[in-house]
Amino acid sequence: MSLTLVIGNKNYSSWSLRPWLYLKHHGLAFEEVRIPLYREDSKPKILAHSPTGKVPVLIDGDVAVWDSLAILEYLAERFPETSGWPQAPADRALARSLAAEMHSGFLALRTHCGMNCRRPPAVKAVPEAVHRDVARIGHIWRDCRERFAGDGPWLFGRFSIADAMYAPVALRFATYRLEAGKSAAEYVSTVLGHPATQEWMEAGRAENEVIPAFED
Ligand SMILES: N[C@@H](CCC(=O)N[C@@H](CS)C(=O)NCC(=O)O)C(=O)O
Structure with a gap:
């Protein structure tokens, strides 16, 4: 099927x-x-x-x-x-917590820095709440990379559901030039360097529909 x-x-x-x-x-x-x-x-x-x-x-x-x-x-x-989730129960619990945190949180970042593949990368003036979201995400990425770097470039070493959940945020980091340290920058490069991400972004840039509410 x-x-x-x-x-x-x-x-x-x-x-x-x-x-x-x-x-x-x-x-x-x-x-x-x-x-x-x-x-x-x-x-x-x-x-x-x-x-x-x-x-x-x-x-x-x-x-x-x-x-x-x-x-x-x-x-x-x-x-x-x-293998959607990491194998070890404790790692799986962490990955699920982070995926859920992404799913229900980071409203300020999502509101003020919408995903927009066409937007030329540039810093945007945003409320303090966005900076708090960015700092928290930076902490998450740094912590994961410190723990799992030995197993691969993704949050839990191998690509997992957690990476699929955080990928759009990595695109926002690049578009709005958000900074949260070296690990965050490396993780953003990993996500953006994935051929599938590149394919998505190219297709997004080629689209001609404009939604004014998402263009600022
Ligand atoms: N929690 C849902 C959110 C889905 C969602 O809000 N999708 C947006 C597009 S990114 C949508 O369909 N918006 C159209 C509308 O609300 O009419 C999910 O994770 O899939």
């Missing part, structure tokens, strides 16, 4: 990037359905796939999974060879 991932604009849709990157990183075959967001026909088109009216949505035969974290969990179970 083939998989279909319904996504939004690659330029803007940070939630869509997460499962897309996981699928690409693991070389899993899937069809991509791109629905440009916030147009008159966007909602009905998304609602045809998901009751939330939001992307991303994964379709696997009769199964529809929505919400980026739920999709990543589903993919990790459906394709156990992808």
Whole structure:
């Protein structure tokens, strides 16, 4: 049964990037359905796939999974060879905590520094709350890299769901030239250097839809 991932604009849709990157990183075959967001026909088109009216949505035969974290969990179970979470229970608990923290947190950063692959990299004046988010994320990345650098370049050494969750933030760090130390800079390079991330960003830059609310 083939998989279909319904996504939004690659330029803007940070939630869509997460499962897309996981699928690409693991070389899993899937069809991509791109629905440009916030147009008159966007909602009905998304609602045809998901009751939330939001992307991303994964379709696997009769199964529809929505919400980026739920999709990543589903993919990790459906394709156990992808080892979605680290092996050791304590590492797995940490990875799950960080993924959940990302999923429900960092609102200031998400609000003031939206993902925008087309935006020329430049510093933006942002409220103090954004700097607190950046510092916390920098701490997370530094801590993970100190613990797991011996196993590979990703947060837990090997690529995991935690990396898929934090990848859009790494793009924001590059776009808004956010700084949180050497480990953070190295991790941002790892995410941006991934061929799949490059592919996503190039496609995002080539899109011509402009959503004014996300352009500042
Ligand atoms: N918690 C959800 C959030 C999904 C979400 O907010 N998606 C945005 C695009 S990035 C969306 O579909 N917005 C369109 C709308 O709300 O009409 C997830 O992780 O997938």
